[in-house]
Amino acid sequence: MPGHRSITEAEKLAAAKLGGIPIRREQMAVVANIHRAASAVRQHLENSVLRGSDLTWTAFVVLWVVWIWGESETRHVAEEAGISKGTLTGVARTLEARGLMRRGGHPTDGRLVLLSLTGEGEELMRRVFPQFNEEEAFVAEQLDDDECRSVADGLRRVVLQVEEHGEERRRALLNGAEPALRRSGRRPKPKA
Amino acid sequence: MPGHRSITEAEKLAAAKLGGIPIRREQMAVVANIHRAASAVRQHLENSVLRGSDLTWTAFVVLWVVWIWGESETRHVAEEAGISKGTLTGVARTLEARGLMRRGGHPTDGRLVLLSLTGEGEELMRRVFPQFNEEEAFVAEQLDDDECRSVADGLRRVVLQVEEHGEERRRALLNGAEPALRRSGRRPKPKA
DNA sequence: ACATTACCGTTCGGACCCAAATTGTACGAA
DNA sequence: TTCGTACAATTTGGGTCCGAACGGTAATGT
Numbered sequence: 001m002p003g004h005r006s007i008t009e010a011e012k013l014a015a016a017k018l019g020g021i022p023i024r025r026e027q028m029a030v031v032a033n034i035h036r037a038a039s040a041v042r043q044h045l046e047n048s049v050l051r052g053s054d055l056t057w058t059a060f061v062v063l064w065v066v067w068i069w070g071e072s073e074t075r076h077v078a079e080e081a082g083i084s085k086g087t088l089t090g091v092a093r094t095l096e097a098r099g100l101m102r103r104g105g106h107p108t109d110g111r112l113v114l115l116s117l118t119g120e121g122e123e124l125m126r127r128v129f130p131q132f133n134e135e136e137a138f139v140a141e142q143l144d145d146d147e148c149r150s151v152a153d154g155l156r157r158v159v160l161q162v163e164e165h166g167e168e169r170r171r172a173l174l175n176g177a178e179p180a181l182r183r184s185g186r187r188p189k190p191k192a
Numbered sequence: 193m194p195g196h197r198s199i200t201e202a203e204k205l206a207a208a209k210l211g212g213i214p215i216r217r218e219q220m221a222v223v224a225n226i227h228r229a230a231s232a233v234r235q236h237l238e239n240s241v242l243r244g245s246d247l248t249w250t251a252f253v254v255l256w257v258v259w260i261w262g263e264s265e266t267r268h269v270a271e272e273a274g275i276s277k278g279t280l281t282g283v284a285r286t287l288e289a290r291g292l293m294r295r296g297g298h299p300t301d302g303r304l305v306l307l308s309l310t311g312e313g314e315e316l317m318r319r320v321f322p323q324f325n326e327e328e329a330f331v332a333e334q335l336d337d338d339e340c341r342s343v344a345d346g347l348r349r350v351v352l353q354v355e356e357h358g359e360e361r362r363r364a365l366l367n368g369a370e371p372a373l374r375r376s377g378r379r380p381k382p383k384a
Numbered sequence: 385a386c387a388t389t390a391c392c393g394t395t396c397g398g399a400c401c402c403a404a405a406t407t408g409t410a411c412g413a414a
Numbered sequence: 415t416t417c418g419t420a421c422a423a424t425t426t427g428g429g430t431c432c433g434a435a436c437g438g439t440a441a442t443g444t
Contacts, residue, residue: 010272014260021318023325026340027332031233033347038230039274040354041223048362051372058430061227068206074393080202082231084432089394091430111392111439126213133215138361140219142349148218151346155225157334162232169330170240180243184399186434238432250400266423279401281424286399303409303422376429378404388443395436406425414417 034155041139049131053124058083060132062091063100063117067125071116073106100124226347233331241323245316250275252324254283255292255309259317263308265298292316 011029042057050060058081065080066072072080078088092115095101100121106112117125140148174180181188203221238249247255250273257272258264270280284307287293292313298304309317332340366372373380 010260017260018321021322023322024329024332026337026344027329028325029344030332030335030340030347031328033344033351034226034230034233036274037226037347037350040351040358041226044354044358044362048365051374052366054372054375056375056430068202068209075391082228083430085393086395086433087431109392109440113393129210130213130215133220135361136223137216137219138357139350139354140216140222141357142353143222143346145218147346148222151343152218152221152225154335154339154343155222155229158229158331159225159232161334162236162331165330165333166232166236169327170236173240174244180246182243182398182433183246183248184397185432186395186397188434248399275400276402277423278403278425282400298422301410301422305423374402374428376427377402378427380404386444388441390439390441392439393437396434397432399431401430402428404426407423409422410420412417412419414415 030154030158034158041136044139045132045135048135049128053128055128058087059091059095060128062088063095063121063125064129066101066115066117067122067129071104071114074113074115077115095121222346222350226350233328236331237324237327240327241320245320247320250279251283251287252320254280255287255313255317256321258293258307258309259314259321263296263306266305266307269307287313 011032014028015023015025046057050057055063061081062077062083065077069076069080074088074092075085078085081088083091092101092103096103099118102116102118104114104116106114143151203224206220207217234249242249242252253273254269254275257269261268261272266280266284267277270277273280275283284293284295288295291310294308294310296306296308298306335343
């Protein structure tokens with residue numbers, strides 16, 4: 001492990017400002033850089049390949065999930081795409097209107113809706129995904145294959161940690177307190 | 193959780209589906225996991241510490257930037273927070289209305305607006321940030337300090353790559369073609 | 385049989401987000 | 415002085431996003 005990598009100016013300032021407060025610096029840096037990287041990568045991909053096909057990031061992710069998994073129930077697609085059910089409803093409707101996606105009822109359970117790609121959707125993904133992957137390679141250009149694997153593995157462990165222990169942790173933190181509703185979103189119904 | 197689809201399973205399916213297409217798999221995995229991790233971490237932090245203080249993710253990031261950097265010009269805050277200037281105007285107005293942030297004019301350049309925290313804002317950050325950092329430590333619990341440094345360093349190189357060569361790359365890809373405007377956003381005024 | 389409970393996708397309200405258009409300040413040139 | 419250009423933040427318009435409430439279907443009492 002090479003000794004001292006360049007630390008951003010922000011991280012140095014933070015360390016100074018937080019001089020008096022005990023801080024887990026490495027963990028702070030990893031979280032901060034996850035979001036920096038996510039934002040930078042997303043912006044690059046949107047502005048290079050996605051805009052050319054008139055797709056938003058979310059729309060592309062939804063198409064990708066259904067492409068890879070095949071016909072799927074909406075809740076699984078939302079989960080896998082990392083968006084809420086409500087958001088998926090709108091995105092799926094848009095994609096359906098553009099002829100890229102199909103919405104079908106479940107044969108035995110009337111509550112479910114199944115999503116699948118149309119032929120046009122399949123064709124789009126076969127055309128767009130290679131371009132997308134090309135830009136993934138570009139953004140990761142400074143990492144060799146081993147480093148990619150190593151970083152991906154570290155991130156996978158972060159995701160696993162939250163998926164496996166996140167809810168329990170949140171319960172423990174609130175410890176019986178009210179879940180504290182969001183500032184935005186629909187107001188709870190005034191209880192009788 | 194029956195039928196739960198784990199990450200590694202998704203990656204295996206992708207590899208199968210893409211069997212015929214030549215793909216940079218390691219680079220694909222790193223990008224995918226950056227976004228999975230970003231989404232998981234953000235959701236955990238919003239639902240654990242941020243909601244309790246009635247802060248959105250964006251509002252917290254803006255407060256954090258001004259806290260760390262001290263009184264700053266809005267364009268720098270927007271840049272550092274990773275949001276557009278227009279978005280910042282709204283967020284700053286909300287935070288000002290809640291008494292957490294102050295907006296002042298620049299002493300010599302009347303075009304600039306300076307943001308700074310009020311005493312109440314400072315106090316909020318001194319109270320909330322340690323909780324926030326505690327959860328940063330939680331999500332990174334499966335990584336030791338060296339692994340955190342290593343992952344953070346890899347991500348930093350991704351950010352640097354996009355920041356330094358992204359625009360050039362996009363120009364090369366479009367190669368003189370129109371920038372292809374967004375589906376959303378205000379329409380350009382039709383030029384006479 | 386019928387009420388209850390559980391779960392699913394959709395609707396709705398408020399906040400967020402970008403980028404174009406707008407408004408306003410600064411400053412050098414004519 | 416009066417332009418004109420440059421650059422600042424803000425407003426505006428189209429749209430995304432989450433999560434509570436909603437309406438509907440399935441499963442489970444009783």
